[in-house]
Amino acid sequence: MTAQTTALPSKRRQAAGPGHPVSIPGRERQRWLPWAFLAPTILGMGLFTLLPIVASVLLAFFRWDIISAPQFVGLDNFVEAAQDPTVRVSFVNTLVFVALAVSLQLGLALALAILIQERLPSWLRVFFRSAFFFPLILSAASVSIFMRYLFNEQFGVVNWLLSLVGIPAVPWLTTPTGSAAVVILVYVWQNFGFSFLLFIGGLASIPVETYEAASLDGATGWRKHLHVTLPLLSPTTLVASVMAIINALQVFDQPYVLTRGGPGDSTRTAVMVIFESAFQRLEFGQASAIGVILTLIIMAITAAQFRLSKRFVFYQ
């Protein structure tokens, strides 16, 4: 803003002539003009983000099935959600999913980023960057439908490949362990490319001199990564983990298409329960209540991450 107010009047001063002050209407224009430029974004955010959030929070205190008029029920929706075993299981599933999927996603992304950045020629790096990012631009639903065929117990390619080395057919999508494993694998395969790109960027920003200094101090191989790469990459790791956790807490497409939350409730996630409550059972109030609870959990976890970051994140 400072640059704008000092740079722009100079032209006007030239037009008005030396010694002439800038006119009052001109100053007023400068005051509202930034707001005019911001207005579409503010309007869009207000209409499509803020308003739905407020409406959703309010709706959590009503019983509403779309067809009849909403009925105020106080905290009943929150109480019912807390008492519903399916809701409780879905939250536990979601947290377990986040722990496993995010660890795998970040670990894989970091390992591959170090490997590719260090060991591969630049032209191959470009190829792998694109290849690992590619799944992210695909529709999660399409990928999940495709994966569903691959992991079919009787006719899937995965079991056919396993049969070539003498491994019997694995019931991937019809047992709790198998279906959870497939959901996590498909999710990680599709999402680790983003974390990978963040780590590649983070690695590129670490000064070569730091590694040279570490070498002079006698550090080799993985010790260099342990004592140089990981600490200097910690700001990137923080960003990558915050984004990965927020995304994973909202997982829906993969379990919905691959397993519909089954067998039992083994792969049912919090967002699936929100969807089922709202759009299949027409309990929009309870869906909103579960949404509010999930939002609070996301906010708490994110706040905890930033609090912990003060201890573990090293800024150069």
Add this chain to the structure above:
Amino acid sequence: MPGSYGKLRDISRRTALSALGAGIIGATVASWPRLSGTDIPGRGDNSLSIAIMGTAADAAARQRVVDAFARVHPEIRIKVQAIQAVDWKDFFTKILTMVAAGTPPDVVYVATEGAQLFAEKLAHPLDEYLRRDAADMREYFSDVHPSLVEAFMYKGSLYQLPIDWNAANMYYNTAALRQAGLDRPADDWTHLDFRATLAAMRKARPSDFTPYYWTNRLFGGVVPWLYANDTSFLKETKAPGGTWLWDTFYASDPSKSLRSGGYQWLEPNADDPRVFESFDYLRGLVKDGLGVRPEEGGGSSLIGLFASNRIGTTPAGGYWVQGLHEAGMGENDFDVQFFPRWRSQRHQFGTAGYAIMKTAKDKDAAWEWVKYTASLDAMRLVFPTPNTTPSRRSMVNEQLYAKTGPKHWKVFYDTLDRFPTTGPIPAPAQQAAVETALMKNVSLAVSGDERQLKQALDSMQRDLELALRRHA
């Protein structure tokens, strides 16, 4: 002129941009009615909007009926809205979203899965129209089995006229049966005969083949086995009322005494010993490699697998015939038989028909559409090929299956005649919650030991209790 030139010079780039912005906002505001009103099908004119599940191609396929209707009722304009959906549950969700948005269609093609949800909340009963036009409607009812009509009765009123339907019969691959050294099963084959058939198929083809393929869903999953064992996962009762309809249109029907004011599913029944027995039977098929562990909603790949001779048997309705034909199966490559008998040979069926919405602008016009589409002329236009079973008995004939098979196509309609207690998919108004409660426990029930089966059924009972307590 120098003065005006000076004023022009005063117009800065910012002023010009502000003017442009104001112009864009003004133009948007001015064009607003065009963006929100008449662009929505059926709004802004007097058209009757008809929602069907399907693609734009499906809507186009109905155009012949729309054109024919226009010749009979030139005063009524029809707009068909095809709504793509994964399954009926998904379709109903989208209709409800349209209701919430304030743009409900006037008429919706609803299957059994949503019949009671619509009857309870959204649809207008047809009783007054049926009474008024009873003389016209006699021909229709004389051609349609009362079991199908009863499926659309709710609390004594009729809400839809069945247009098409499908029972869960048993399809089999004739080559697989031959390879197993077996003949066509008898009409009254039992669940033990069925198991023996699967075992023989497995012996003949030990690998890359599944004797019994089934999916975990409300139609064709575990329910046909429950019905055959004279039970269900919900307690089935019947509502009083509806006598006027049976007296008017089915006075001389031998099964008239069985008819009622509609089905009711008010309590769970997963703790019934017969339910355990049926699940245990299926668990045995899975354990012995005769049947698959059922995936949820995995029906889409089934035609391809069956047509490539990798499946021996599967439950399905008449809707499968055209698909198998298009997938390359000859008329003698597959056939169909009644579902195996257990304590009964009651079958499960699903049916569909048009429901008039309570919010329909012109209900009389909507009734004319419902009535016309139930006519023989209209149904002949809609069902030129066997991609479903028409509700009219007279249309389920040799001509319909001449190019496609199966040889024993009569099984389709005979299911209703031979087994008059054959009943609809158990779908109360809380269908979505009930379906979820059923499906989520089926895989666990049939995939482990007896203890796991017991736990899964206990869980199903609890989930169903909760689902039925919920508001629909």
